[in-house]
Amino acid sequence: DAKTTQPTSMDCAEGRAANLPCNHSTISGNEYVYWYRQIHSQGPQYIIHGLKNNETNEMASLIITEDRKSSTLILPHATLRDTAVYYCIVRVYNTDKLIFGTGTRLQVFP
Amino acid sequence: NAGVTQTPKFRILKIGQSMTLQCAQDMNHNYMYWYRQDPGMGLKLIYYSVGAGITDKGEVPNGYNVSRSTTEDFPLRLELAAPSQTSVYFCASSYGTGDAPLHFGNGTRLTVT
Numbered sequence: 001d002a003k004t005t006q007p008t009s010m011d012c013a014e015g016r017a018a019n020l021p022c023n024h025s026t027i028s029g030n031e032y033v034y035w036y037r038q039i040h041s042q043g044p045q046y047i048i049h050g051l052k053n054n055e056t057n058e059m060a061s062l063i064i065t066e067d068r069k070s071s072t073l074i075l076p077h078a079t080l081r082d083t084a085v086y087y088c089i090v091r092v093y094n095t096d097k098l099i100f101g102t103g104t105r106l107q108v109f110p
Numbered sequence: 111n112a113g114v115t116q117t118p119k120f121r122i123l124k125i126g127q128s129m130t131l132q133c134a135q136d137m138n139h140n141y142m143y144w145y146r147q148d149p150g151m152g153l154k155l156i157y158y159s160v161g162a163g164i165t166d167k168g169e170v171p172n173g174y175n176v177s178r179s180t181t182e183d184f185p186l187r188l189e190l191a192a193p194s195q196t197s198v199y200f201c202a203s204s205y206g207t208g209d210a211p212l213h214f215g216n217g218t219r220l221t222v223t
Contacts, residue, residue, distance in 0.1 A: 030208075032208055032209065034211070041147075041219070042216055043200050043202075043214030043215050043217055044202075044212075044214045045214070046211040046213065049211060087152065097158060098143075098202075099169070100145075100152035101152050102151065102152045103152060
C-alpha cells in the first residue's frame with residue numbers, strides 16, 4: 001500500500017477553515033484516499049474518501065490534485081469539537097485493509 | 111442501529127492469562143478487522159476477515175488468534191497475555207473493499223500486568 005506523509009500537528013482558529021495536507025506520491029491509479037479522525041481515545045470516525053474527483057459531504061471537503069500525489073482535507077468552519085488526530089490513508093481497491101500512519105494532531109483554539 | 115459493539119470496555123489481565131475480546135456488528139458487513147493502538151501511535155492491523163470462515167493475518171498477528179463462525183461476530187483471542195499486549199483494541203467492519211468505509215467500535219482498553 002502507498003505510504004502517506006502528514007504534518008505532525010497543526011493549529012486552527014475556531015470558525016476558520018482548517019486545511020490538512022497529505023502527500024501520497026506513490027499512489028496508484030486504483031487506490032482511494034480516505035480520511036478518518038480520532039477524538040481522544042474513541043474509535044476512528046470516517047470523514048470522507050475519494051479516488052480522482054474532489055468530494056464534499058456534510059463534514060468536510062476533499063481536494064485531490066490532478067496527478068493524485070497529494071490531497072487536502074478541508075473543514076470549512078472548524079469548531080473546538082474538531083480537535084482530534086486526523087489520518088490520511090490510501091487503500092488499494094481490491095485489498096481488504098486500511099493501514100494507518102501517525103496522523104496530524106489538529107488543535108482548534110478559541 | 112448499534113453498529114460495531116465491543117466488549118468489555120476495560121480489562122486488566124495478569125501475565126499468562128487468557129481472554130477473548132468480543133466484537134459484533136449488526137450491519138451485515140462481510141469484512142471485519144481487529145486493530146490495536148499503542149499510546150501516541152496510529153492503529154496497527156492484527157487480523158481481518160472477508161467473510162464467515164475466512165481469516166487472514168495483518169501487520170502484527172503474533173500472540174493473537176481469531177475465528178469467524180458467523181457474519182456478525184469476530185472475536186479476538188489472547189492466549190498467554192504479555193505486557194507488550196497492553197493497548198487499546200479496536201474492531202471494525204466494512205461492506206466491502208476499496209470504496210467502502212470501515213466503521214469502528216469504541217474500543218477495549220487492555221492492561222497486562
